[in-house]
Amino acid sequence: MNIRNFCIIAHIDHGKSTLADRLLEITKTIDKVKNQQMLDTMDIEQERGITIKLTPARMQRKGYELNLIDTPGHVDFQYEVSRSLAAVEGAVLLVDASQGVQAQTLSVLYAAMDQNLTIIPVLNKIDLPAANPERVAAELEHLIGIDRDEIICVSWKTGQNVEAVLDAIIERFPDPIAFQQTHPKQFWI
Secondary structure (H helix, E strand, O other): OEEEEEEEEEOOOOOHHHHHHHHHHHOOOOOOOOOOOOOOOOHHHHHHOOOOOOEEEEEEEOOEEEEEEEOOOOHHHHHHHHHHHHOOOEEEEEEEOOOOOOHHHHHHHHHHHHOOOEEEEEEEOOOOOOOOHHHHHHHHHHHHOOOHHHOEEOEOOOOEOHHHHHHHHHHHOOOHHHHHHHOOOOOOO
């Protein structure tokens, strides 16, 4: 079976937990949920709307096993973030189209890039009146040197273009065995 291991890099409130829920729903791993973050199971995570502890989730799509490691979005949980990055070969970089790239997101992004992870840039919340996808896309192009065509614009809330993210995960992220052969990782015990 083909495997893709990935995490989501995002600032708090950019829609990471909602994205995780939508991916789980589209792959029929869970039934549609309303107003609940499925992978945020701790009371404080639910209460404050933040991810504190990494949580794995396995999905199936088009003959691929997709392993999501739900990653905290705040630098105060750097140890959990570093564990997530060590366990994957790719990261979905999720940026709010109305807010742009935040400093905490950059620190995690650069850590992912240092580990040679493949990055899929995604602009979320394009349905909001304050969204400015063109400005934020230009910001991403400038900051990380990506081509505009690589950026996927979505709305997790409405479901617009979410399946394109799943397809990009399958197409762009490397197989873990091939990745390990070309980019050996060091694991700490």
